[in-house]
Amino acid sequence: MIQRTKLLGSIAATGKRSLSASSRWAEIRDIAELPHRTSPRYQDSKNGDFLTLQWPSRPQNILLTKKNKTPAITESLIEFAKHIHSEYEPINMIVEHHVAKEVHESLPFPVYTTAAPKDKSMPILHDKVDLVSTLGGDGTILHASALFATTKHVPPIISFSMGTLGFLGQWKFEEYKRAFREAYVSGAEVSHGRPALGDVAAPESAETETSDSQSWSSIRGKLMGSNHRARVLLRNRLKVGIFDANGQRLTDDAGTPSQEHGDVYAMNEVIMHRGANPHLTIIKVLINGHFLTEAVADGMIISTPTGSTAYSLSSGGSIVHPLVSSLLLTPICPRSLSFRPLVLPANAQITLRLSEMNRGKEVEVSVDGVRRNKGLGLGMEVRVSGESVRDRGGVWNGGVPSIVRGAAGSDVGGDDHWVGGLNGLLKYNYPFGEGA
Amino acid sequence: MIQRTKLLGSIAATGKRSLSASSRWAEIRDIAELPHRTSPRYQDSKNGDFLTLQWPSRPQNILLTKKNKTPAITESLIEFAKHIHSEYEPINMIVEHHVAKEVHESLPFPVYTTAAPKDKSMPILHDKVDLVSTLGGDGTILHASALFATTKHVPPIISFSMGTLGFLGQWKFEEYKRAFREAYVSGAEVSHGRPALGDVAAPESAETETSDSQSWSSIRGKLMGSNHRARVLLRNRLKVGIFDANGQRLTDDAGTPSQEHGDVYAMNEVIMHRGANPHLTIIKVLINGHFLTEAVADGMIISTPTGSTAYSLSSGGSIVHPLVSSLLLTPICPRSLSFRPLVLPANAQITLRLSEMNRGKEVEVSVDGVRRNKGLGLGMEVRVSGESVRDRGGVWNGGVPSIVRGAAGSDVGGDDHWVGGLNGLLKYNYPFGEGA
Amino acid sequence: MIQRTKLLGSIAATGKRSLSASSRWAEIRDIAELPHRTSPRYQDSKNGDFLTLQWPSRPQNILLTKKNKTPAITESLIEFAKHIHSEYEPINMIVEHHVAKEVHESLPFPVYTTAAPKDKSMPILHDKVDLVSTLGGDGTILHASALFATTKHVPPIISFSMGTLGFLGQWKFEEYKRAFREAYVSGAEVSHGRPALGDVAAPESAETETSDSQSWSSIRGKLMGSNHRARVLLRNRLKVGIFDANGQRLTDDAGTPSQEHGDVYAMNEVIMHRGANPHLTIIKVLINGHFLTEAVADGMIISTPTGSTAYSLSSGGSIVHPLVSSLLLTPICPRSLSFRPLVLPANAQITLRLSEMNRGKEVEVSVDGVRRNKGLGLGMEVRVSGESVRDRGGVWNGGVPSIVRGAAGSDVGGDDHWVGGLNGLLKYNYPFGEGA
Amino acid sequence: MIQRTKLLGSIAATGKRSLSASSRWAEIRDIAELPHRTSPRYQDSKNGDFLTLQWPSRPQNILLTKKNKTPAITESLIEFAKHIHSEYEPINMIVEHHVAKEVHESLPFPVYTTAAPKDKSMPILHDKVDLVSTLGGDGTILHASALFATTKHVPPIISFSMGTLGFLGQWKFEEYKRAFREAYVSGAEVSHGRPALGDVAAPESAETETSDSQSWSSIRGKLMGSNHRARVLLRNRLKVGIFDANGQRLTDDAGTPSQEHGDVYAMNEVIMHRGANPHLTIIKVLINGHFLTEAVADGMIISTPTGSTAYSLSSGGSIVHPLVSSLLLTPICPRSLSFRPLVLPANAQITLRLSEMNRGKEVEVSVDGVRRNKGLGLGMEVRVSGESVRDRGGVWNGGVPSIVRGAAGSDVGGDDHWVGGLNGLLKYNYPFGEGA
Numbered sequence A, B, C, D: 001m002i003q004r005t006k007l008l009g010s011i012a013a014t015g016k017r018s019l020s021a022s023s024r025w026a027e028i029r030d031i032a033e034l035p036h037r038t039s040p041r042y043q044d045s046k047n048g049d050f051l052t053l054q055w056p057s058r059p060q061n062i063l064l065t066k067k068n069k070t071p072a073i074t075e076s077l078i079e080f081a082k083h084i085h086s087e088y089e090p091i092n093m094i095v096e097h098h099v100a101k102e103v104h105e106s107l108p109f110p111v112y113t114t115a116a117p118k119d120k121s122m123p124i125l126h127d128k129v130d131l132v133s134t135l136g137g138d139g140t141i142l143h144a145s146a147l148f149a150t151t152k153h154v155p156p157i158i159s160f161s162m163g164t165l166g167f168l169g170q171w172k173f174e175e176y177k178r179a180f181r182e183a184y185v186s187g188a189e190v191s192h193g194r195p196a197l198g199d200v201a202a203p204e205s206a207e208t209e210t211s212d213s214q215s216w217s218s219i220r221g222k223l224m225g226s227n228h229r230a231r232v233l234l235r236n237r238l239k240v241g242i243f244d245a246n247g248q249r250l251t252d253d254a255g256t257p258s259q260e261h262g263d264v265y266a267m268n269e270v271i272m273h274r275g276a277n278p279h280l281t282i283i284k285v286l287i288n289g290h291f292l293t294e295a296v297a298d299g300m301i302i303s304t305p306t307g308s309t310a311y312s313l314s315s316g317g318s319i320v321h322p323l324v325s326s327l328l329l330t331p332i333c334p335r336s337l338s339f340r341p342l343v344l345p346a347n348a349q350i351t352l353r354l355s356e357m358n359r360g361k362e363v364e365v366s367v368d369g370v371r372r373n374k375g376l377g378l379g380m381e382v383r384v385s386g387e388s389v390r391d392r393g394g395v396w397n398g399g400v401p402s403i404v405r406g407a408a409g410s411d412v413g414g415d416d417h418w419v420g421g422l423n424g425l426l427k428y429n430y431p432f433g434e435g436a
């Protein structure tokens, strides 16, 4: 449904040759060969704001994504992959198909990727990936998140900024060794030559058998102990569905529903916009099925708190801390003096419906900066609500688990990075005067 | 500490005579004679957004407050009091001291009020009042809330708008009979001639003995059944403390700490402002003890979501739904192009400190539209955080329990009133064109 | 160069037949047959804010334009045309080509239109039209103005709003008889059976010979006298040129420069916008050749004061009175906390240059809501400055002369209509509260 | 009427002694002894945006003002005064009374100051001062401008910023020698041992006799020639009058009208504000006598373009170039979603009237950051219009003539300093990202 996922490419057509190569060096293998993924648990930390990451056993399948068309970043990815391979063997490196072609000849071990066409490659990623690492800017993180846009179970993501500075990224590439170790061993304790699971009662599923490859003991260097778990910010997403005037769900570009339930998740926002049409768009906005207002505007944004520093900010929205469970409704250039951004409860159901008054005009729909191939016509609508990230049993579940700076036990305040980003990157309340 | 509470007046000096009067008609009695208050319980409703009100036994002590200097409203208060008295006897009517003097001669039954000076009148209200009813606009609701500014346990409030239209009020005075009944009998069921408590396990305290006066059976007319409980919006407040440059808590105007812990609660907001000084104020803002920014501005607002439609709105803040657990940090006329309102988690600790650079200037501090008598000087600070409204056991506790429209069981959407207020009162996104 | 002008249509291909028809009834004639236009003069009025309209001799060629696809408006145009024809004969009615086909069968007299293809039809309109009348909303006025986008000498425009309420229109269709008369006879005085020119010394050109058809005396009814001249608001326009990375002027879609100097005039604004591209655009902004800033945004608007209530308003710009000689520079959704709309002197030269950092992306350019067929690529730029409306000799010249309400001599304040539009249409500072 | 002017002090009481002192060293003399002022002419420059300064004869009476309570600036003033004295003798140095007491002992020549009480000191300054120089920030410039708040004829001002960076100041103190010379000799040409007046026909008044002391020839160093005149930005001011409910002009604090006509001029803005009252203020706004709107707000600002970067900016107003002849109407924290700043023609007459609905509340009025001693009560009003800076004969007259950087003949763009201030001081559109 979304252009970006095209990037996963048509390995079916072109990839055969490399997948059948026999040499381990420079080999591209099919991700289907990998063992099933290991899912971590997330636990409340003492101050209650952030979660801690707890692996039930060693993660083995690492997805590396990167910004495109930037040779320096490709170099860094190769350096990073080699480091992980040498330090954390046995481990499996997954990359996207087009990346596999770019880097496999530079790596002295095989990389895994998807042989399936787009529609089928997303599910297999969801089944296999334990941990994601991104090298690039916010766009690269959004792209990684989009690879998991149809599952509730996004693996933890650790993001390295690379020149292109980003607000969502937390780590500088220079610190990749320590940062990756922190993420990788989080929650592990070695005792009696067997993996210890810290204060977690049991691995997530009883079937999990701790094979050798899953034993923490093989890892060189000191484990960090249960007090030094990686800290996780669970970024809430939006659940987005698109429907025609008869209430029928619209499928993705390939004509098939993009997943079982058909919704996709957005990390930043979904927007409806006039696109190239130089005239105003008229959009009906409903909250929980009740009429709220009719926007006459360039468009409308429904954003997560994470997205509050992206497009919504440019459109005049407030900055909302990612831990405030909420949705933002921000108009884009409304033809009204009295529109004002709203912050709604995360469980509000919002509908944006293309009013009958648009007379044949189409509007564009974009999710996280990726435009839907076909625009929406009269009466069609986008339905949105926040993803709930805790299930009825109180277990954390859903969202984009982003590994952030600051060990859980430390007394370094949880908001540091966010506040730092406001001041350092967004130049929040930047003082007047001659000093830079 | 706050001017408004002066309204409670010096009954000690002037009230003696009336309190000793013996006739029931037109009598003013001391609130101290009343039985201890009955506290309701709040339970999650099915859709999880609003709470339902559950009285363990009949409420008996009703506080009526009203807008001042508006004879029509005084008339309505008398009409309302007579109605309650005739329908819900035995019941006790409490009014503020100055109101007692205004109305007692028009009422054929005694009214209760406080004989104590201000500092001592607030605690006794906290001990005695079961239910509050306000007649007026938002200012009257803010005033009622201010009477409970030093307790965590605000009684439920049912508010009637009276000409002066308000955003916080929910009911029109015309519907006072039905609305009051709904609030009064909420959760009661008559079975076997004894009060039944719906689906609540037990009254809050084992000591509560259901005397005759507490039996629902004496109420004329049909009870509404446990399915028709009054719906409650628990409005989060702010906890506000003021400290000097040495970290010593500043007491109220009387020189004594205004309550055990010394904090006061705000329903709308606390502001720091340059006041009559025509120059900019410099305020350091800290979040969780870390430096966020230095505001050079007219002032700063820290607001609840409830207050997001008050001063914060005028200063450019977003509108935040009262169910979004959060705090707003909104600058007033900042001398900066890059300040933007923030929405922070409700449990964030915010400090506004008067920077050393203000050179002898004082700033004003106001809570919910009431100015603190003394301004703050250099290095003094206001410390704020959101009130938590659920205790560790998951029991709802704290906030201002506001009785809102719509029975819990009905499928009328919970947001109706709020959305209605946006459109009807705030003229949200009011359409261009000639139609009014 | 602009789509809208396509409306003028390919009369060359299809129109021949009707133009050669011989019956006066329902006839379509070639505009080329009409006499050359008569240009009015504009004079300062006493309070200096508005101008007065002064015809040197009777206007004869009236262009009627209307909103498309609205049968009721077509009916009104026919009624209006018949009225003018019967009251002001001899007079010539000009309509656009597609309108001619729609209405000529309903009119008992010929209509004139252009037989030439688009590029040549604009110059001939500029040569022939004495007075323009529009029936529709603001879009219709913008369209009429676009017909004169390549000449400095726009005829006076009198605009009737038709259902679709507009901010730019001044008159309701119901008052068309009086309003048109006011515009038509403005400045005329009958004395001694010959046209008198009020207090104007001489007709614009010595060649003007006052033939019978130009004599005011044939007009039925009272002339209004020199004290009741029509009041004119001279709306300043923008002069817009588009250039490639080498500084070569880009021609319009037909490949030829659209006029002698190649600039087009805009009444509202020119915008650069990301269009359907879901990513940010980077635009360098220069003032008088000096770097001002680099906008990272959806786009940029350069607007006239007239356009300050259109797109610029939606993007957060201030409302600027049309008599403030200035240009507005308003960003659309800038990725910056510190962008703020600027109001610059009308004679400032502004350049919007597509930064090299856009990597192959194109941006859209629109003038007054009409999108240029081709987007702009890297390094291309839009150069804009305000039109000067007074020549060196102090003669008013240029702008869109809009006939506004209120006779010049009356003491009804000049700002009435504008203030009325703010309050009545834009709901400026609309009061809170339940009243509609 | 304004506190700030109190600074001029009561020299009458305390100054006698020094004025009668006989020694030239450290002497304080009465300004009344000085010759009458010399007024320059302003002429259009080629590009039409800025004016050039033309002295008819040598200026002799220089007023030096400075920021208070900043010893380093006092030192600089002494250095500056000594330099002027040694280079430009015969010349007379004027300072404010409190400054005279501070500095006269450090100066080897007399200083002049006013012996009169406040009300009479302003007129004598208006009669005597040829040129003003300020050392400090924007506040110092506003103060200097306030000394001429009751005359149309403000002398040219040359401003040096001193540490405290300002937006209005143009020069750094380091460059004082060159900058002062440029201002001092502007327009002078030496020929035949007699003053030449460049291309100006004649000195302003025929009576002016060119005594020796007025001859340029005595100045050391090269004159700059008529091509290198100092460039002047004529900053438009507001004319502000205050009236009671009966339309009677309110006098200043001393009970006498502050000048012949009673208006005062403002360089930045006039504001009405709730001051220390924590409640909303209701202000009726009229334009040219017609009702515009009723503001329910903290207050209202009427600002010049110069003031558009001061308080109006903080309140959300657009930035208006000082050459755009206009007034800004900017609300302060309006309780409305649909208020928007307006930019009106400079000749608009604006009235701010305290609505009857304010019930006994007073509002504060401030001009350029100086609060009026008494607030305004019900029905009182402030009447404002822009100052016209060109008289009927086209002669420049009025405004605050500010000497700006860039010689008139140079091709350095006129907007440089303003654009530089936006970027360098106001951090206009400051780019996101890690760079400072």
Ligand SMILES: NC(=O)C1=CN([C@@H]2O[C@H](COP(=O)(O)OP(=O)(O)OC[C@H]3O[C@@H](n4cnc5c(N)ncnc54)[C@H](O)[C@@H]3O)[C@@H](O)[C@H]2O)C=CC1
Binding pocket: A278, A279, A280, A296, A297, A298, A332, A333, A334, A335, C137, C138, C139, C140, C142, C165, C166, C167, C168, C268, C269, C306, C307, C308, C309, C310, C311, C312, C314, C315, C367, C368, C369
């Ligand atoms: N988000 C927005 O506000 C957008 C605004 N526009 C505006 O639309 C104009 C083109 O108008 P249409 O072809 O009718 O397009 P449209 O169908 O998109 O309608 C534009 C609206 O703006 C109003 N309008 C136009 N000029 C105005 C003015 N000077 N002052 C006040 N209201 C004005 C019209 O009455 C109409 O309601 C453009 O010049 C641009 O200013 C165009 C696209 C988006």
Ligand SMILES: NC(=O)C1=CN([C@@H]2O[C@H](COP(=O)(O)OP(=O)(O)OC[C@H]3O[C@@H](n4cnc5c(N)ncnc54)[C@H](O)[C@@H]3O)[C@@H](O)[C@H]2O)C=CC1
Binding pocket: B278, B279, B280, B296, B297, B298, B332, B333, B334, B335, D137, D138, D139, D140, D142, D165, D166, D167, D168, D268, D269, D306, D307, D308, D309, D310, D311, D312, D314, D315, D367, D368, D369
């Ligand atoms: N919230 C706000 O922004 C407030 C602003 N002010 C402004 O302060 C002015 C008085 O200045 P001070 O006595 O120094 O008071 P102040 O000590 O409050 O400082 C005002 C600040 O505004 C700057 N400023 C003054 N005029 C300016 C202009 N035209 N353009 C850009 N910056 C300018 C000054 O450099 C200083 O940083 C008033 O005219 C008013 O405009 C006054 C009160 C509040």
Ligand SMILES: NC(=O)C1=CN([C@@H]2O[C@H](COP(=O)(O)OP(=O)(O)OC[C@H]3O[C@@H](n4cnc5c(N)ncnc54)[C@H](O)[C@@H]3O)[C@@H](O)[C@H]2O)C=CC1
Binding pocket: A137, A138, A139, A140, A142, A165, A166, A167, A168, A268, A269, A306, A307, A308, A309, A310, A311, A312, A314, A315, A367, A368, A369, C278, C279, C280, C297, C298, C332, C333, C334, C335
């Ligand atoms: N006018 C605007 O502000 C527009 C913003 N966007 C934003 O761009 C996003 C897509 O990003 P790209 O593909 O990189 O597009 P892009 O190349 O247009 O860059 C978007 C910019 O936004 C930043 N960004 C993205 N997400 C952010 C977040 N959550 N907080 C702070 N900054 C963030 C990126 O670092 C980048 O600088 C969309 O989700 C949308 O939010 C898209 C179009 C226009």
Ligand SMILES: NC(=O)C1=CN([C@@H]2O[C@H](COP(=O)(O)OP(=O)(O)OC[C@H]3O[C@@H](n4cnc5c(N)ncnc54)[C@H](O)[C@@H]3O)[C@@H](O)[C@H]2O)C=CC1
Binding pocket: B137, B138, B139, B140, B142, B165, B166, B167, B168, B268, B269, B306, B307, B308, B309, B310, B311, B312, B314, B315, B367, B368, B369, D278, D279, D280, D297, D298, D332, D333, D334, D335
């Ligand atoms: N510029 C502004 O907007 C100012 C606003 N205020 C607000 O006034 C409040 C005090 O109220 P009053 O004593 O009646 O003062 P007031 O007489 O100044 O009226 C304040 C107005 O705000 C409305 N209001 C109060 N709380 C509201 C809420 N939560 N949502 C929507 N509207 C609300 C009231 O109905 C009234 O119209 C303060 O808490 C503060 O929020 C106070 C001063 C200035």
